[in-house]
Each structure stands twice: as structure tokens, then as C-alpha cells.
Amino acid sequence: MISTGRRPTVIGLAVAMAASLAAIWVAMGTAEPAAQLPPLTIDGPAAARPWVRYSGWPTRDTSRFSSLSKLVSPPRPDTPRKIATPLAGDPAAGQKLVADRSRGGSCIACHVMGPAGSADLPGNVGPDLSEIGLAGRDDEWLFNYVNDARVYNPETVMPPWGTHGLLNEAEIGDIVAFLKTLTKPAPFKSKLDDPSQRPVPVEQRDNLDAMINPAMWAVEERAPALWKISGPNGSACVSCHAKPEQTLKTWAAAMPKWEARLGKVLGVEEFVTRHAKATIGQDWLMQSEENTALSTYLRYLANGRPIAVDVESAAAKLAYERGKELSNRKIGALNFSCADCHSADKGAQKWIRGQWLGELRGQLDHFPTWRTSQQSIWDIRKRFQWCQVAIWADDLPPDASEYGDLDLYLAAQNAGQKMSVPGIRH
């Protein structure tokens, strides 16, 4: 899948190895990164093509909505829709609809809404609507807020349920009818259900204990074994990196970084693919089992180091600015940006259903992470992809340059955070 053009000659390989050894020599002698550039395969993708989501996932065409690589979502209306006569909706149908998870996460992912969903773990990114029936809002206002809240608040987090075709007019009418019945606080069965009283989850597991975190097998057994396996050209990682626990102690803390030869930001996972191919001839594509084990291992080696990525050089500065724009770009049918969930003035430190949303800072130091709900290790690019899937946006292949820019921006928000890899999360 990756074409290097021509096979490296013996002399070429020897030169590459000598260069790498020299790099290690310099790195061991000084605290500064080596002047030599690590060999990388430049052409071809670093992940499988064509990129497909797992075939078991419900196929949902979200191509007509913006993604991190294109801006195509339907425009928002300029003015609210006029509703002349009162809407005739079915409040019982509306009550079911607002709790229906198959309809884009459901309204109660973000709102407490009285008895909807049995008041079972509703979220609080949006205001509590349990008494909205007393707020004196007319049908037109309620309709437009659900249909496309941007006509009232251009900065809203609310998905444009009508404009993006997630709900039809009759359904919005049913929801409006239900909202008008809400006149009492939600009947929470316990304080755990009330998002304003629910204890914030604190991750207390010892993520570096193999008894607790299965990802430690990758670090303690799988990666060290892969390190010694000879590739097609007869050499292995260990041929140039005899003592990675000493020589690569800080490397991952400075990743991702701008790679001029590729014209993009290079993260650890893509580095593994391109470097392994160029040096030992292994095809360890991004998100393969081998790549995941090695990427986890390389980041693990830098545990305890503060994340410190370059955002000062000219190219890195531009990548950072692109990453910042991408993290604020509204994408998908649900029209969410990273910032909508993960920035302090919007969704961060609030609940979506029973899930706590964290700020951008603190979201990278434990990646790659074991996910107990998935029984697998997720690297940060995989996390990006599945966030997109969750908000009904087209995801990109893991080696997309947009993900690189986002990776760099996220790393900059995490500057100074001490690495502790692999993490363990739900």
C-alpha cells in the first residue's frame, strides 16, 4: 500500500543506518534533538485506502454536511419562520421523540426535560427546560428554536434540527406541544440522575498497572517483541535503537510536529508507519495492531515528561492556526465543533446524558488509551474519527492533514501536561 518507488540499495541502507546511529549518538550526548532527519517514506498514504468505517456501523450518508475537509452544510435561514396559527402537535409523541437516542443523541442528551426519558441521566449542556411551559414562549419562538436556533442566536450550540433535516415539521410540532406541557421540575429518582448534583467522574485507576489496564500488555510484551522482529530487509527497530527506554525518553513529548518533507503535521502513529517502511521495510499502517502497540510504547517511553510541541516555527504556527479553526468549525448533521463540547464557555464540564465532557486540556496526555467499552486501544486520530461519527459528520482517514493540524492544536492546549500513557477510560 505504501510505495517507496525503488527498493533501498545495500549502500543506501547502510548510509541510512549510519545516519540513524549518528543521530542516536548525538542525541545521547546532548539534550537537543539530533540534526539528522529520521528516514521516512514520503509517498503514498499511511493508512488503508479506501478508508472505510467498520462495516458493521449503520451507514448514514452525511456527505452533504460540512466536515473537517469541506464546508458544504446547508446555509442557515436569515430570519425566523413565521408561524401564523398555533401548531397542532402531539405532546405524547413529542415526549417520546425528545428521549429517542436514534435521533441524533436525543434532546435529553443536553437538556433536562421534566419526565422525558424517565428523567434518567439527562444532560445539562443546554438549559433545564422542565418549566419552559411557564416561560411565556409562543409557538413561533419554540418552533424556530428547535428548527434552527441560529436565527435567534448565531453562536448557539443547538443543532439545526429542521434545516439539517433531522426532524420534520410535524415532529417539531410534536416537540413544541410537549414543551408547552412542561411546568414542573423533573421528577428525578435519585440525585445521580440530576446533572446539577451528579458527582463528576474522577479517573482513579492505576493506568500503568497491567492488572488493571490491558493496554499495558502492548507496552510490556507486544511492542518489545515487535522491536526485535526483522523486517524484509533483515533489520529491526533494535538495529538502530538498541535502548529506546534511554534514547527515546523525550521524543514523543514533542510530537506531533511539522514535517517539511511531507508538508503536514506528523503524529506518532503516522511516523511509525513511514519510518518503519523506510528503514526496515515493515508495512505497519496506522491503526494496525502493530502500529497501535508501537505508538503506545513510544508515547509510554516519554511518561512523566511534559507535552511540549513546537508552535513557534513558521510552518508550525500556520498549522496551529489551521488546527484552531478546525476545532471551532461546526461540522456534521448535528453541527457541532470540538469547541461546542470541549471548551470552557460551552459544553466542557457539563453532561451529555451520563457522559462528562472534559476541556481540551487534559484530553491528550493519556492517549493512546485503553477503552473498556471497546476492548481496544484508541490513538488520538481514532478518537477524532469517532467523535465525527458520533456527531454524524464524515470522518477522514487517520493520516489526513486536517487531523495533523488538529493534533498539533490539541497538543499545544496540553502543553505542560505530564504524559501518562496508556490511559484507561470507558
Next chain:
Amino acid sequence: MAKAPRIKIPNEVRKGEIIQIKTLVAHEMENGLRRDQGGTLVPRKIINHFACTFNGKPVFACELEPAVAANPYLAFSVRVEESGIFRFSWIDDDGTTIEAEETIAVS
């Protein structure tokens, strides 16, 4: 590649001390309800039995059901009166057995 079970046990204890032994075995514990990517039901395949003996005598055993989480973790206590060998065995639905052993010295 098979991963060896992991066992956490003190090397040395005082006679009569009650210790905690932690065990972990790599196993997906397929509960028989999951569908694979093609939509086919993946059949049940779990570790259904675990046993620990000390110097040949039974100490602790467990019958596991699909509700035990993947990579089964089992921790239990033992009062150690003498030096000896702990033997651990995990039995898979398919009849295969995974075994491990650890020695302990009593001071």
C-alpha cells in the same frame, strides 16, 4: 501470540499471614450475544472455571459466567502457613486449560 497469565503475589510472607493474590488472564470472554462485522452472532467462548491450589490442596475456585468482564481479573485471599507452590488453572469452554504457578517462602 498467547499472553501468559499475570499473577501478583508477595515473594515472602510471615507464617500465618493472610495475603491477597491477584490474577489476570487474557481472554475475550465472548458472551455469545455479540455480532461480528458481518452481522453473524459470535458464539460463546469464555473461561468458565478457575482454580487455585497450594501444595496440592484447594484454596479457592470460581465458576465464571459470561458476565465476568473480558480479561478476567480474580483476586482472593490466602492464609499462608508454610512455604510452597501455588498452582493456578483457567479452563476454557473449548476444554483447553491455561496453567501457571508461583512459589512462596514463609519466614
Next chain:
Amino acid sequence: MRPVSRRDALALPAQFTALALAGAPDPAHSTPAEAAAEIEKFTGGAAVEPGKITIDLPEIAENGNSVPLAIDIDHPMTAESHVSDLLLIAEANPWPRIARFQLTPMSGRAAVATRIRLAGTQTVRVVAKTSDGRFLTAQKQVKVTIGGCGG
């Protein structure tokens, strides 16, 4: 590690939810009656008394796939009188039995720990049998989080 789709990995609650929405009877979800029957099999119908059993389970489990559980019973572990068996029941799992532990006087202490799967918010019940034929019980409710994102 073979890839697991998100829907597959959440097979327990997803199966339950799908069948519940379809309105069909749900064979993959046990009832309190089945759980009671399982306990009855274990006790042989003998009386069960509340016991000094500490159940360490989180109030909210962020994910039902791996919930840490620890049990500690205040009871001697001598040859004359010890906890010999522990039955763990999840009332709303596809099958009520979670595990059954066998302890001996050499256990020294009636304390076990493991990690379990819970298909949704429910009560976990522990029934302990002692060597002198008594049955002790305790229970704890766990709320299993419903995730916010659509899947």
C-alpha cells in the same frame, strides 16, 4: 486485536434496547423472577438472612463492560465455620448468574474481587453460604451510564 465496531462492543445494552424498541419479548434480558430462581437453586429454599457483607461497587458505572466489584464478608474462616460459597447475581443481565466462588478455611478471609459486565442499571446481589449451612445476603444498586453521543 480485531476491530470491533462500536455497536458490536455495546452488544449487551444494544441488543436489549433494540428488542425493547421492537416491542418483542426479550429473551436476552432476565427478570427478577429468574434471578430469584437462581438464588433458590443455590440455597435449596433455605432461609436467607441479611449478612455483614460489604459490596464495593461504584454508584455509577461509566460503562457496563467492565465494572470493578469487591466483596468482603465479616465471618470467621476456620475449619469449623467458614464461608464456603459465594453466588453473585445481576438481576437485569441476559443471564442472572455472574459467578460462583468457592472458598476454603485456607482462604483466611472471605474477600474476593473481580470485574463484571452489567447490561444496564440494576441491582447486584450477593448470597453467601457458610459451612454450617447458613445463608447470608446483601445487595447494591449500580447505575450504568447512558452515553451522550448517538452511539
